Amino acid sequence: MKEKNSETHGEIIPDSGPQGEDGVLVELRNAGKSYGNIRALHGVSLQVRPNQVTCVLGDNGAGKSTLIKIISGLHQHTEGEFLVDGAPVRFASPRDALDKGIATVYQDLATVPLMPVWRNFFLGSEMTKGPWPVRRLDIERMKKTADHELREMGIVLDDLEQPIGTLSGGQRQCVAIARAVYFGARVLILDEPTAALGVKQSGVVLKYIAAARDRGLGVIFITHNPHHAYMVGDHFSVLRLGTMELSASRAQVSLEELTNHMAGGAELAALKHELSQVSGVDVEGLPEKEDLTAPLAAGGPEGKA
């Protein structure tokens, strides 16, 4: 890490636009979470703005899921602040988050595989018609709306009657994204939506992440993959051992720097000299320490707590 940044330890310098609440949908300020004695996350600051994709990257166990669980109302933060529309909040359940327009698409999507696509689109929020004792599902309207909404997002499926289980993983993610948009999400959290997908399907999901952003949503995109992040991201936050080791806007970090950070570049750079003494280990491709210092590299290797 560059010395001149060391005083930014655990605190992220704002990087885009005038500092202030204008337009910020969701914000974490020095937030953290402990599970009993385990401090899974601490000193994390993050801003989510409309029309932007905020990427959260990090290795296994870095704290990505913990971070989104706080924002999606599954867990409560134990340190720092969590604000929605500039006001401090503490959600008791995911319902509270949804009421604020924060929707989460989990990797193991909550769909019913044997039910048709349109039915899954409305799962739990079915349209009905008729007065009370004879109220029934408004199937025609649900089909039409699902079809319209999917097309709006540019998702073309041959047949909405097909069971959702017959769609590819990527297509199912896309339906979930369109659904969140339709039900009024302002913030859309995607937990590793491309992790289990091949190249082509990942591309499709990335396209709809961009589509959701273009509809004005603030998207939080969790991923291991710096290439995927860089294709759609406006802002990048890298977590390591529960702390934020990088927070940078697109203009401030290159794909190469992001990749180095994700590859555990700091550790590898430190090892480069040692490894170069070992025969049969090619260290040419490893990053130099200097390569790793993006403008806003915040915080050093603190993280043990």
Ligand SMILES: Nc1ncnc2c1ncn2[C@@H]1O[C@H](COP(=O)(O)OP(=O)(O)OP(=O)(O)O)[C@@H](O)[C@H]1O
């Ligand atoms: N419910 C829990 N109780 C205790 N410790 C937990 C709990 N959930 C997470 N942790 C710990 O917190 C740390 C961060 O976990 P988290 O699941 O947030 O990481 P992650 O970045 O999502 O990892 P992955 O890429 O594997 O999904 C880990 O050390 C984990 O063991």
Ligand SMILES: [Mg+2]
């Ligand atoms: Mg996780």
